[in-house]
Amino acid sequence: MVLLRKLDEAKDYPAVIHPVGSDWERQVRAHYTRADGTLNINGYYTEMFGFAVKSSDFESGSSDSDSSGNDRDRVIISPSEFSSKNPNNRSLIVADSVATISTSMEISSRFTTDEFVSTFRQAVQVSGEGGENRVVIDPVALGEFVTTINEQEPHYFYMYTHLLQTLHLWLPFNFFECQVLRVMNVAPCQLHPNSWAFLKAFQVACEGLDLVPTAGVFFSFFHVKNVSPHSLISINSQPNKGRFSLYASNFKNYRDTFLCFRCGEGFPELMFDASGNRLFPFYWSSSPRLIKGTRPNTLNEYERLTVSTLSKFQVLSSVELISREDKPQSLGEYMGSMSTISAQQRAALVMKARAQKAEAERAADSANAMSQLVVEESGVKSTKRKNSEVSR
Incomplete structure (x- = not known):
């Protein structure tokens, strides 16, 4: 996976993030699932977490394998783009x-x-x-x-x-x-x-x-x-x-x-x-x-x-x-x-x-x-x- 850091302007993000598997998450996933069963990654993450993920590979729906890894699975993420209020157990x-x-x-x-x-x-x-x-x-x-x-x-x-x-x-x-x-x-x-x-x-x-x-x-x-x-x-x-x-x-x-x-x-x-x-x-x-x-x-x-x-x-x-x-x-x-x-x-x-x-x-x-x-x-x-x- 090629990982790129995007130097975008920071912006405001949602105060609450709904956990994966929650009713809200399932609704969002269903909403952004295409007719062919693939997931609109950009829309899903924007709705769930407040940040945009752009991926030519995810969006293309191509299943061709490429062992070189030059342009596969490219993810671009903006800084300070997560929000959560749930405690952990340490x-x-x-x-x-x-x-x-x-x-x-x-x-x-x-x-x-x-x-x-x-x-x-x-x-x-x-x-x-x-x-x-x-x-x-x-x-x-x-x-x-x-x-x-x-x-x-x-x-x-x-x-x-x-x-x-x-x-x-x-x-x-x-x-x-x-x-x-x-x-x-x-x-x-x-x-x-x-x-x-x-x-x-x-x-x-x-x-x-x-x-x-x-x-x-x-x-x-x-x-x-x-x-x-x-x-x-x-x-x-x-x-x-x-x-x-x-x-x-x-x-x-x-x-x-x-x-x-x-x-x-x-x-x-x-x-x-x-x-x-x-x-x-x-x-x-x-x-x-x-x-x-x-x-x-x-x-x-x-x-x-x-x-x-x-x-x-x-x-x-x-x-x-x-x-x-x-x-x-x-x-x-x-x-x-x-x-x-x-x-x-x-x-x-x-x-x-x-x-x-x-x-x-x-x-x-x-x-x-x-x-x-x-x-x-x-x-x-x-x-x-x-x-x-x-x-x-």
């Missing part, structure tokens, strides 16, 4: 009280049943490294929020499916993404969508120039303006050093699209390193770090070269970069059009950086990124917590 600890977390974060997920998680998995691929079947995705209980902290095995993390789709993020998170989450001391769901877009756009730009992205280089261009344990954390451009534009002026309809992700059998690298240490904070942090920038004198020669190379571009569009991630020629043309130096000068910088890339990757693995960063005391106080059992 158990966890809720560690944040209503009094201490902003009501803006107290939003239940749409994905509260195994049925709708299964529907999501059939339509959307989350792992780009052949680990799709080894990433376990669980539904979310009613009364469970992204601020909920699990204190027992198995551990998992929350992530917004809308961001995975829209920004083309893949699991497992790569080294750079894990590094930034660690130094910021935030869970994946704690980072604002535009901040994730900055991370992604920065990586695409580095990829286009064959550069190694590191936290030290990233925070040469970005900083954290303020932090709070009660809201999402935003990354902003450094004053007079911004090289990447904001992805969206206002992200909408993503807060109720979170799911629980955990390691499947034989796939610890989703969440742990080879020594069994956590690759990033799994749960909402009460003490995110206020990172104000990088100490330039702590960057190694390669990182200084990377900063210099990226500084020779006009402000790059995060949207344009992300849309060109899998189009090397288009990405190269766009980067060239935004450069402030000649093609020959740019090529010389890239060749110099490329010669040091292997060594730079080894250095990044062993570097102490925290020692490179300027971190201010944020004044964030620990959140008062209560432990209460919630049926999942």
